[in-house]
Every structure is written in structure tokens, then in C-alpha cells.
Amino acid sequence: MDGRSLIFDVAIIGGGTAGLFSASLLSEKKLKVLIIDHNNILGKKFSISGSGKCNITHRGKIQDLLQNYYEGVNFLKRSIYKFSNDDLLSFFSREGVSFYSDKNGKLFPENFSAKGLVNILIKKCEKNNVYINCDTEIKEIEKKNDFKITTGTKIFLSKKIIMATGGQSYSFTGSDGSGYKLAEMLGHRIVKPVPALCPLTVKNYIFDDLSGISINNIRISLKKNKKIYCEGDLLFTHENLSGPAVLDFSRYADKNDEISISFTEKKYYNIENESKNGESSVTNAIAKKTDLPKRFINKLVKQYSKKKWKSLSIKERKSVFDKISKMDFSVEGKSFSRAMVTRGGVSRNDIKSYSMESKKVSGLYFSGEIIDIDGKTGGYNIQAAFSTAFTAVNDIINKLQA
Ligand SMILES: Cc1cc2nc3c(=O)[nH]c(=O)nc-3n(C[C@H](O)[C@H](O)[C@H](O)COP(=O)(O)OP(=O)(O)OC[C@H]3O[C@@H](n4cnc5c(N)ncnc54)[C@H](O)[C@@H]3O)c2cc1C
Structure with a gap:
């Protein structure tokens, strides 16, 4: 311990x-801070x-930002107002980071990589003597007056604890779900963790040879509950359906669920007007009418692809539209190893949304994806x-420095 005390303000x-x-x-x-992480790097x-x-x-505006958190909107509201997107950019701008936005409004650092941002945070911690303990498994956390944290080799005491152990996906990054067990041991309910923001594997997948092809503005819904849907772009990969709309939707889909994808809203679009497209092949005519990729159309209407559009009867044209406009799939699975985030975690009902402090154990806080x-x-x-980290820190500083 380098001669330092085992007692910390915040672990x-x-x-x-x-x-x-x-x-x-x-x-x-100037608070004495300890980080314990079981991974070898932070x-x-x-x-x-x-x-x-x-x-x-x-x-975007905070109100618009909040619309992207599904059922968590109300819980997150105060935190995002306390520390908004502008605040986050300002924090890193003070460290020399500049940002750019893509056409969809996503913000990225311009002159730093993600690793560069991590290094900024680590340097700040090192400069202010945060005691960093990597490669350390926690055996037990007990609350007496202070918290007692027992690892394989050491015992740490701390006035406050922040649990920020993340979700359960990409476990090689260290967030492997073990934090839920610690939270559970301390009396918190865990909402079943499931993979989210992940590609979906579907049964009898036929689009492997279209890997890399995107379709814009699709709509994906659960067959059993059409009110649950997402809209956006879809990407075919070698083995599954991906792209922003599928990633956003994946939190809802379970194994064996039937899902429905509308590839175009142009149902029977201009079906009888053949002055422009009548001489075209079926594929070209449909591509012009719908903007769908030709390889995708070819794949689904192979039997007609060499025919002229005008040679098809109205019934056949309708059948072509039906084939390319909507398809049903049965979900084979999704996995934590490909999920960018975890849906579920420590129940929001067990955490005070204005401070991120536990309702079960005073002095214990949660932040990030563990929630x-x-x-x-x-x-x-x-x-x-x-x-959420900012909210927890704010409350702790107010209480410790009161
Ligand atoms: C491939 C990928 C790309 C992503 N890209 C984006 C993106 O561009 N934009 C975006 O908004 N989100 C993105 N995300 C999601 C985002 O990175 C996470 O939501 C966010 O980092 C979660 O932060 P956190 O602090 O809660 O958890 P984490 O950053 O996961 O940190 C948790 C830490 O806790 C440690 N830990 C876990 N359990 C224990 C334990 N029992 N004892 C001790 N330590 C423990 C872990 O080792 C880890 O260091 C991406 C995720 C992935 C996987």
C-alpha cells in the first residue's frame, strides 16, 4: 500500500x-479514492x-436525447439534465479534445481516439493519486460504519462505494456480469440481463451472399406485438441481420420470436403505369420504383428476373411486390459476445434517481451500465x-464535504 492508509473516502x-x-x-x-478492477487494464x-x-x-436538445433510453427515460432525466451532452463535450474540450458530428448527429472526437480519451481520464487519476488496484477480485463487501471490501489478499475500508462494473457483454473487456452478483449480495434486485445492440441470427438465413449490402429505412417489428418496432437502416452480414435498426430492435427479440421486416413502404407502387418502366427487366423496374438494391431484388424474385416487367400480369406484379416488400423471420439467437450493451441489471426501483444512491444500502452508489x-x-x-457517474459523484461530494 505504499505506506498509505487502507481507509478511503470513496472506493x-x-x-x-x-x-x-x-x-x-x-x-x-482531494478525496482519497480507490479503484478496484478485476481486469488487467482500465x-x-x-x-x-x-x-x-x-x-x-x-x-441535440436534452429532451430529444432522452427519447433514446426506452423505459429508462424517467430514471435518467435528472442525471442527463445535470450532466448533458454539452457538458460531456466541454469536459473533454478543456483537455484539448475537439469533436465532429456525422450526418446523423453522432459525435466523435476529432483529434483523439477512444483510447486517447481513456488515457486523459487515467492521467487525471494518476496525477491526483487515485489508488488503482487492477487484477483484483472482490470476495465480499460488508457494510458496518464504513464499507469493508475483502479481496483475495487485502482488506480495504471506505466511507462510500460506487459500483460501476458495467454490463455483461464483450466479457474480455472485464464487464462480465460479476458485478450483478456483488449488487445482489448487498440486497439489490437484478432485472434479467439480456444482450442488446447486437445483430440477430435468424433461421434459414439466405442473405449471406449479400453481405455488406444495406437497405435504408426498413421497419422491423415483433409479429406478436406490432407496437414494438424500430425503423432505420438494415445491413446484411455473412451470418446475420445487423445495421442500426436491427441493433436497436435486438433488445426486444428473444430466441424463437417471429419478427417481421418491411423493406419498403411502396406497396404496389405505380403498378399499372408502364410508360416508363415497362420495357425494363423486372429487377430494374422494381429497383426504380423502390430504390431497393438490385442484388436483393434478384435474390427474392429469381424466377422473374429475366422477364420484362410489362410481360407480367397484374397478379404476378403484385406477387413480386409482396415478395420484396416484407419478410418474416424466426429468431435463432443473439449473444452477449456480440452485444454492445446489456438490457437489464440492477433494478431502477432500488436506486434513487436524483443521487444514484442505493435505496437498500446508504453510502452505496451505482453508475453506468450495471443499472x-x-x-x-x-x-x-x-x-x-x-x-449517472456525475450524479453519484455530486451527491458524494456534497455529503463528504458538508
Ligand atoms: C464494441 C463496443 C462498442 C461500443 N461503442 C459505443 C459507442 O460508440 N458509443 C456508446 O455510447 N456506447 C458504445 N458502447 C457501449 C459503451 O461502451 C458502454 O455502455 C459503456 O462503456 C459502459 O460503461 P460502464 O462504466 O458502465 O462499464 P464498463 O466501461 O464496461 O466498465 C466496467 C468496468 O468494471 C470492471 N468490472 C466488472 N466486474 C467487476 C468486478 N466484479 N470486480 C471488479 N471490477 C469489475 C471491468 O473490468 C470494467 O473495467 C460500445 C460497447 C461495445 C462492446
Whole structure:
């Protein structure tokens, strides 16, 4: 322990996105901060975010941002107002980071990689003497006056704890779901964790040879409940359905669920007007009418593809439209190894939304993906990790420095 005391003001379990940000803020206030992480390096998931480019947050008003958190909107509201997308950008701007937005409003650092952002946070922690304990498994956490944290080799005491152990996906990054067990041991309910923001594997997949082809503005819904749907772009891969609309929708889909995808809204579009397209092949005529990729159309209407559109009867034309406009699939599965986030986690009902403090154990806080919150693709999950971390830190500073 380098001669330092074993007693800390705040122990942070998990040095990922939320944990590192919390430690950097708390240590600036001269508090004695400990990070315990069972991985060998910190911030691994953050450093691979956005394929290493880090889609850190999303452009737009706070009210619009909040619409992207499904059932977690009300829980997150105060945190996002306390620490918004603008606040997040300002925090890193002060460290020399500049940002750009893509055409959809996703924000990325311009002059730093995701790893570069992680290094900014780690340097702040090191500068302010945060005690970092990697490769450390926690055996037990007990609450007496202070918290007692027992690892394989050490016992730490701390006045407050922040649990920021993340979700259960991409387990090589360290967030492997073990944090849920610690939370459960301390009396919290866990909403069943399921993979989210992941591709969907479907039975009898026929689009492997269309890998890399995207279809814009599709609508994907659950057959049993059409009110549950997502809209956006779809991407065919070698083995599954992906792209933003599928990723956003994946949180709803379970194994064996029947799902329905509308590839175009142009039902029977211009079916009888043949002045322009009558001489075209069926594929070309349909591509012009719908903007769907020709290889996709060819695949589904192979038997007609060499025919002229005008040679088809109205009934046949309708049948061609039916084939290419909508398809049903049966979900074979989805996996944590390909999921960018976890739906589920520590129940929101067990956490005070204005402070992130546990309702079960005073002095214990949660932040980031360990909580039952998940956002759409677009920077919303990193934003939630920073905003909930800020809320917890704020409350702790107010209480410890009162
Ligand atoms: C491939 C990929 C790309 C992504 N891209 C984006 C993106 O561009 N934009 C976006 O908004 N979101 C993105 N996400 C999601 C985003 O990275 C996470 O939601 C966010 O990092 C969660 O932060 P966190 O602090 O809650 O957890 P994490 O960053 O996962 O940190 C958790 C930490 O806790 C440690 N830990 C876990 N269990 C224990 C334990 N029992 N004891 C001790 N330590 C423990 C882990 O080792 C880890 O260091 C992406 C995710 C993935 C997998």
C-alpha cells in the first residue's frame, strides 16, 4: 500500500467509463479514492467503443436525447439534465479534445481516439493519486460504519462505494456480469440481463451472399406485438441481420420470436403505369420504383428476373411486390459476445434517481451500465455512463464535504 492508509473516502468498483470519470472528479476534490478492477487494464470497453473512434454522445436538445433510453427515460432525466451532452463535450474540450458530428448527429472526437480519451481520464487519476488496484477480485463487501471490501489478499475500508462494473457483454473487456452478483449480495434486485445492440441470427438465413449490402429505412417489428418496432437502416452480414435498426430492435427479440421486416413502404407502387418502366427487366423496374438494391431484388424474385416487367400480369406484379416488400423471420439467437450493451441489471426501483444512491444500502452508489438502463445506438450509452457517474459523484461530494 505504499505506506498509505487502507481507509478511503470513496472506493470505486470497476474502472471503466463511469468508474474512471468518477475517480477523476472525486480526486480533484482531494478525496482519497480507490479503484478496484478485476481486469488487467482500465477502460477497455471505452477504448474499443465506436470501433476505436468513440461515438461519445449525440447532438441535440436534452429532451430529444432522452427519447433514446426506452423505459429508462424517467430514471435518467435528472442525471442527463445535470450532466448533458454539452457538458460531456466541454469536459473533454478543456483537455484539448475537439469533436465532429456525422450526418446523423453522432459525435466523435476529432483529434483523439477512444483510447486517447481513456488515457486523459487515467492521467487525471494518476496525477491526483487515485489508488488503482487492477487484477483484483472482490470476495465480499460488508457494510458496518464504513464499507469493508475483502479481496483475495487485502482488506480495504471506505466511507462510500460506487459500483460501476458495467454490463455483461464483450466479457474480455472485464464487464462480465460479476458485478450483478456483488449488487445482489448487498440486497439489490437484478432485472434479467439480456444482450442488446447486437445483430440477430435468424433461421434459414439466405442473405449471406449479400453481405455488406444495406437497405435504408426498413421497419422491423415483433409479429406478436406490432407496437414494438424500430425503423432505420438494415445491413446484411455473412451470418446475420445487423445495421442500426436491427441493433436497436435486438433488445426486444428473444430466441424463437417471429419478427417481421418491411423493406419498403411502396406497396404496389405505380403498378399499372408502364410508360416508363415497362420495357425494363423486372429487377430494374422494381429497383426504380423502390430504390431497393438490385442484388436483393434478384435474390427474392429469381424466377422473374429475366422477364420484362410489362410481360407480367397484374397478379404476378403484385406477387413480386409482396415478395420484396416484407419478410418474416424466426429468431435463432443473439449473444452477449456480440452485444454492445446489456438490457437489464440492477433494478431502477432500488436506486434513487436524483443521487444514484442505493435505496437498500446508504453510502452505496451505482453508475453506468450495471443499472437497468440501455440506450439506442448513437452515443447514448456512453452519455448515460458519464451522466449517472456525475450524479453519484455530486451527491458524494456534497455529503463528504458538508
Ligand atoms: C464494441 C463496443 C462498442 C461500443 N461503442 C459505443 C459507442 O460508440 N458509443 C456508446 O455510447 N456506447 C458504445 N458502447 C457501449 C459503451 O461502451 C458502454 O455502455 C459503456 O462503456 C459502459 O460503461 P460502464 O462504466 O458502465 O462499464 P464498463 O466501461 O464496461 O466498465 C466496467 C468496468 O468494471 C470492471 N468490472 C466488472 N466486474 C467487476 C468486478 N466484479 N470486480 C471488479 N471490477 C469489475 C471491468 O473490468 C470494467 O473495467 C460500445 C460497447 C461495445 C462492446
